[in-house]
Amino acid sequence: MTAQTMPLAKALTAGLRASLEADEKVLIMGEDVGRLGGVFRITDGLQKDFGEHRVVDTPLAESGIIGTAIGLAMRGYRPICEIQFDGFVFPAYDQITTQLAKLHYRSRGLIQVPLVIRIPYGGGIGAVEHHSESPEALFAHTPGLRVVSPATPQDAYDMIRAAVVSPDPVLFFEPKGRYWSKGEVDLSSPVPSLDGGGPDPLGAARIARAGTDVTLVAYGPTVATALSAADALAAEGTSAEVVDLRSISPLDVPTVVGSVRRTGRCVVVHEAPTFFGAGAELAARVTEECFYSLEAPVLRVGGYHTPYPVAKIEHDYLPSVDRVCDAVDRALSH
Amino acid sequence: MTAQTMPLAKALTAGLRASLEADEKVLIMGEDVGRLGGVFRITDGLQKDFGEHRVVDTPLAESGIIGTAIGLAMRGYRPICEIQFDGFVFPAYDQITTQLAKLHYRSRGLIQVPLVIRIPYGGGIGAVEHHSESPEALFAHTPGLRVVSPATPQDAYDMIRAAVVSPDPVLFFEPKGRYWSKGEVDLSSPVPSLDGGGPDPLGAARIARAGTDVTLVAYGPTVATALSAADALAAEGTSAEVVDLRSISPLDVPTVVGSVRRTGRCVVVHEAPTFFGAGAELAARVTEECFYSLEAPVLRVGGYHTPYPVAKIEHDYLPSVDRVCDAVDRALSH
Amino acid sequence: MNPDAPAQAPIPEAAQSAAAEENLVQLVAPDGRRADGPLAAAYRDRVAHLGTDELRAMYRDMVLTRRFDDEATALQRQGELGLYPQGRGQEAAQVGSARALRRQDFVFPSYREHGVMQVRGVDPVDRLRIYRGTEHGGWDPAEHNVHLNTLVLGSQTLHATGYALGVQRDGLVGTGDPERDTAVVTYFGDGASSQGDVNEALVFAAVNNAPVVFFCQNNQWAISEPTSRQTRVPLYQRGQGFGIPGVRVDGNDVLASYAVMTEALERACAGGGPTFVEAYTYRMGAHTTSDDPTRYRERAEEEEWALRDPIDRLAALLRAEDRWDDAWAAEVEAQAEALAERLRADVRAIEDPPPASMFDHVYATPQAQVTAERAWFEAYEHDTAQDEVLDSTVEVAR
Amino acid sequence: MNPDAPAQAPIPEAAQSAAAEENLVQLVAPDGRRADGPLAAAYRDRVAHLGTDELRAMYRDMVLTRRFDDEATALQRQGELGLYPQGRGQEAAQVGSARALRRQDFVFPSYREHGVMQVRGVDPVDRLRIYRGTEHGGWDPAEHNVHLNTLVLGSQTLHATGYALGVQRDGLVGTGDPERDTAVVTYFGDGASSQGDVNEALVFAAVNNAPVVFFCQNNQWAISEPTSRQTRVPLYQRGQGFGIPGVRVDGNDVLASYAVMTEALERACAGGGPTFVEAYTYRMGAHTTSDDPTRYRERAEEEEWALRDPIDRLAALLRAEDRWDDAWAAEVEAQAEALAERLRADVRAIEDPPPASMFDHVYATPQAQVTAERAWFEAYEHDTAQDEVLDSTVEVAR
Numbered sequence A, B: 001m002t003a004q005t006m007p008l009a010k011a012l013t014a015g016l017r018a019s020l021e022a023d024e025k026v027l028i029m030g031e032d033v034g035r036l037g038g039v040f041r042i043t044d045g046l047q048k049d050f051g052e053h054r055v056v057d058t059p060l061a062e063s064g065i066i067g068t069a070i071g072l073a074m075r076g077y078r079p080i081c082e083i084q085f086d087g088f089v090f091p092a093y094d095q096i097t098t099q100l101a102k103l104h105y106r107s108r109g110l111i112q113v114p115l116v117i118r119i120p121y122g123g124g125i126g127a128v129e130h131h132s133e134s135p136e137a138l139f140a141h142t143p144g145l146r147v148v149s150p151a152t153p154q155d156a157y158d159m160i161r162a163a164v165v166s167p168d169p170v171l172f173f174e175p176k177g178r179y180w181s182k183g184e185v186d187l188s189s190p191v192p193s194l195d196g197g198g199p200d201p202l203g204a205a206r207i208a209r210a211g212t213d214v215t216l217v218a219y220g221p222t223v224a225t226a227l228s229a230a231d232a233l234a235a236e237g238t239s240a241e242v243v244d245l246r247s248i249s250p251l252d253v254p255t256v257v258g259s260v261r262r263t264g265r266c267v268v269v270h271e272a273p274t275f276f277g278a279g280a281e282l283a284a285r286v287t288e289e290c291f292y293s294l295e296a297p298v299l300r301v302g303g304y305h306t307p308y309p310v311a312k313i314e315h316d317y318l319p320s321v322d323r324v325c326d327a328v329d330r331a332l333s334h
Numbered sequence C, D: 001m002n003p004d005a006p007a008q009a010p011i012p013e014a015a016q017s018a019a020a021e022e023n024l025v026q027l028v029a030p031d032g033r034r035a036d037g038p039l040a041a042a043y044r045d046r047v048a049h050l051g052t053d054e055l056r057a058m059y060r061d062m063v064l065t066r067r068f069d070d071e072a073t074a075l076q077r078q079g080e081l082g083l084y085p086q087g088r089g090q091e092a093a094q095v096g097s098a099r100a101l102r103r104q105d106f107v108f109p110s111y112r113e114h115g116v117m118q119v120r121g122v123d124p125v126d127r128l129r130i131y132r133g134t135e136h137g138g139w140d141p142a143e144h145n146v147h148l149n150t151l152v153l154g155s156q157t158l159h160a161t162g163y164a165l166g167v168q169r170d171g172l173v174g175t176g177d178p179e180r181d182t183a184v185v186t187y188f189g190d191g192a193s194s195q196g197d198v199n200e201a202l203v204f205a206a207v208n209n210a211p212v213v214f215f216c217q218n219n220q221w222a223i224s225e226p227t228s229r230q231t232r233v234p235l236y237q238r239g240q241g242f243g244i245p246g247v248r249v250d251g252n253d254v255l256a257s258y259a260v261m262t263e264a265l266e267r268a269c270a271g272g273g274p275t276f277v278e279a280y281t282y283r284m285g286a287h288t289t290s291d292d293p294t295r296y297r298e299r300a301e302e303e304e305w306a307l308r309d310p311i312d313r314l315a316a317l318l319r320a321e322d323r324w325d326d327a328w329a330a331e332v333e334a335q336a337e338a339l340a341e342r343l344r345a346d347v348r349a350i351e352d353p354p355p356a357s358m359f360d361h362v363y364a365t366p367q368a369q370v371t372a373e374r375a376w377f378e379a380y381e382h383d384t385a386q387d388e389v390l391d392s393t394v395e396v397a398r
């Protein structure tokens, strides 16, 4: 055990480094991932250490990045593609949805496409348009993809390595607003195994805080929001349990249901618009499985049905501790 | 009143014809929409009657079709774009999601983009891959777009004309499996108005059949399935109300909630995978607003979390009358 | 005006097709005689080693491809297939180009490459599973180094480019060993050439000098749209602005298709990078069995192209050069008949997959959502089956 | 080998840049003297009518553009803007090309076209609203016929092409009336040129002969990637395989940029269709204020390009031709100072939009989801405000 305190961003870098070291078929490709180390510096130093051959600056064409990565994967490589910002994944949407997601199915398992697509996502950083979006639901609806998002440095380190060894394509959403949040990371933790024996390292949720009165469900950037809300609620005498989903597809329904059966109330928190967002699927599922234990309907705190607004008012758009507490109050007074 | 019996496909053709006649800025563009009249013949005869200038065969590039249509709309035209099949809308996904949906917002209302994107969708026609998909949820999550689907010839005729006069972009999903279902169409019905005075012609649901024991919610191709299920249920003594949503974004929540408050039970039926589908949003919303009138959780009948399967087993994938009745039974025995 | 750039607006269409004919690599004229002229001279040597056996093998592949086509069309008409996209008219472009490939080369097809499949040895029944609605794929890509059909126009050109980059990484370019040097070829149509993906593939291939051949079959039509809706200059020029050399070949001339492909493969294998080939040919049939070409094209055009039938042309060459033999021709005919018979029997015998197989292979690893839904489905199927047993028992009892 | 196609693999990079220099349209050399040679001769007449007033107006636009740039950068450093993408070095390409436009022409920019905005008269404060985080747009596109910035690389090239198709439909091409003939220009970068959208725009524009100019500013860098990551032949050739003539212009030469643009506009207006212009220039600053170019490029390269500063070049020309006047220059300086002052004051004074405005204009018509969420938001805001009043009352009471 060699735990170190580091920001989430550095844990990702460490995870990428470990992946590059472990398997020479692993390569990183994307815009500005080389000398620059990416606009968020997640690949910082990797080209220097592993060479231009392993860390590749591509032409500026997202469909081309994912499409050629698919071809590379078919030839036995394991590409990790970086999409520079959430809002720029859409030119690659066709390749992801009609090709990447379906090749294993189309070929009845004969073709594996072990691709990781890293996407810094979410808001709160004062950015211009297209740089603060949360498009995870737009991928979770498509069978064949795994969609995950770590909330802590340790998970970032473990989950990126699990994603790289996964034989299935993984959309890896990185909470860019939390890149500089620090936490302990055990760099000697083994690469999680995906053989189906233990809990799915890319699918199992985590109880981030135990509680008894209400279940807060979050992932990625809103886990910290939910934890802060739990603090605030504790001060008022309400005990909130916080579930960090880690995975948006699949959803770890048993863990959430287990929690809600105990607490009787559930609030889902994400940055994406609530309309057709992950909270909808969770609310539907939790209600189906906890119909008799729910004291109040599952409530959702998320983005509104507006494009991501201008930076000066983004904090009115984003789920805040206040809004989470407000939802909990409503759930409690139901 | 000049009602005529015609299939849904012909009602669409009539609606397009009326739109071309009413406004010379209206034009139709897409692959094979000209001489061929489209692979489903929806634009049959229109190029002959309105000229190559109004009904335009484009290069085979969906992003190009939508992107240039946006430019045409900015110049005052009203393009109706045809996407040949559901599975081929994805190359245009970026233009739809980051440009079309946001230009009105980005410009604070100075730019209107009155674009209609017609997409034949859904399965049951024995087709090869990419020709039977139901991607509506992948658009409904994006603010700025309207997403609708008619279920009857009259609605097809009215809604396509409303879509064309709408100042907002409309994703118009046509239930291709029901193209040849017939119904009465009043060709003299006025073009629905979108001024917000009356019910929203692109947003208001319709009670397709009244009932008292359970509410079946459907849209597009599954409205007929729900109606058949209601017949079957009636034979067993269960009275099902059927709501035809017409619109997936926005959802007419008040109509559904009004119905469920009366029946106490709700089953949503769509062809798209249930996971992150429209049924999730509906279940969440209905539960939130009918928490004390629901006798059972909202149940969903839809596609599975698999790519659309091969034709020979697609009927095991699609929601069937049996599966709807099974869900109703489960809701009733809750 | 820049001296390199055309001084005027793009050349009008009429001039274009004249130019097209001019720049067409042709080695066999429609009457079966070896073609003349500087372009023929430049490529002639590439087919000089092809003797009677090789030419006959090409002929056989083309005949079998056509018979496959006809039989699949018939099976569709009989309701045994849901759909079938005919390849008639494109046999020379496909067989000629595919015959230039080596075992280790990898093919990324679109959906009309029946002649390529024939040459690569993909089982004819397997090729029809997709159209019978029992498979989305149908064969093992690794077995014959042929990827599955790609139906989303142009997508496969990026996969081919990426695969070629993998080949390059594997050190299999420029080794000088013809058994090791490996190239990739992707097939796509004139219509698909407009897709952004194809152009991004050109960018990635050119910048990285990838060992990939872009083989564009310009069969004059994209369903109902003539090629003039996709481009106003000949398509073989498309790659030039990306730094990719282009060549236009008579796609109804199997020898020219072969010759041009050997050149492109040599370049790829030697580390010279990608080539853009436009095979100028004609889709003699409908787009698919669902299509009705009388709605959009003239009978006269079809008749004109019928005179350039690629199989007739090779037959004429064989006859003109005394390589024809009636006994051999009868044998080819018998093989075609056997193929047709096999298709008639074996396609009908293809069984429907079990319903629950829809849950197979969504993921390579266990995935909770699929596991849960599959369990639900199987229980539901079981219950329904029991209900049916019950129903029929009731029925019988009545 | 096809005679039209390059006989070999694409030319290596070294040769390339030599060729680049060769084919560069340049009218003013870095030392300020009028350039010689056949290319200069071909374009010289296009700037012959530009007298001292016009040249000085160009100079003024370039100086104001640079001052805008410097001041915006300073405001960003002071925390008044969230981000700013500097245009330093590209003033000649932008001002020269934009000065060739007529009022009725329409511009689809990317995000770095500060010089174009200057020429078109878009208010400088409005241009910075997006970077202050109070607007996604900032001005009325109809007012100066300049579309909003487009941040998704290359998307705007399709909008421009579609808009040009609308102009064509409106009958405003080839009227012969310079007051009515209308063209469209879209600006994009060397990096963006790789996007599928740009290539699809070339297809649509070429096939329809759209009156649109593709103005690609090759500023040598796409953030940290040199242009060699996007193409291995000069970018001005990109359009050729689509049937679009291309020209490479010295983008640091305002007169050459102007001249080349007049030619492209004439072609568009006369119905001659699209032109692809590559303006060969340099991004002297960082990609944006968030970027650190020392991580990826050499100081020496920056210094080399500093010698080709476009403003210095025009100043040199004005001096060389006795068109310079110190009083006038001081006046320009004063205008720049006034602009800077205005920015310092007015950018700071830009107010934050009210939070509920986030719900404005999602749709043009009432939409149930937005209406419901807005109502909820306003009630919540109201309650929160009351809570705060309550809190502070409690506070005061304590």
Ligand SMILES: Cc1ncc(C[n+]2csc(CCOP(=O)(O)OP(=O)(O)O)c2C)c(N)n1
Residues within 6 Å of the ligand: B031, B060, B062, B084, B088, B091, C112, C151, C152, C153, C188, C189, C190, C191, C192, C193, C219, C221, C222, C223, C283, C287
């Ligand atoms: C992205 C996409 N858009 C539309 C289609 C529908 N479609 C199938 S084949 C075809 C025509 C293709 O023409 P071409 O590329 O010339 O190939 P050909 O059919 O002539 O062999 C079209 C429009 C598709 N398969 N994919």
Ligand SMILES: Cc1ncc(C[n+]2csc(CCOP(=O)(O)OP(=O)(O)O)c2C)c(N)n1
Residues within 6 Å of the ligand: A031, A060, A062, A084, A088, A091, D112, D151, D152, D153, D188, D189, D190, D191, D192, D193, D219, D221, D222, D223, D283, D287
């Ligand atoms: C589709 C898309 N992908 C990525 C980005 C992120 N990005 C913004 S600017 C830029 C570099 C663009 O380079 P270039 O086109 O040469 O224009 P320049 O910045 O040099 O003016 C990148 C990668 C983007 N805005 N859009």
Ligand SMILES: [Mg+2]
Residues within 6 Å of the ligand: C189, C190, C191, C217, C218, C219, C220, C221, C222, C223
């Ligand atoms: Mg074709």
Ligand SMILES: [Mg+2]
Residues within 6 Å of the ligand: D189, D190, D191, D217, D218, D219, D220, D221, D222, D223
């Ligand atoms: Mg650049």
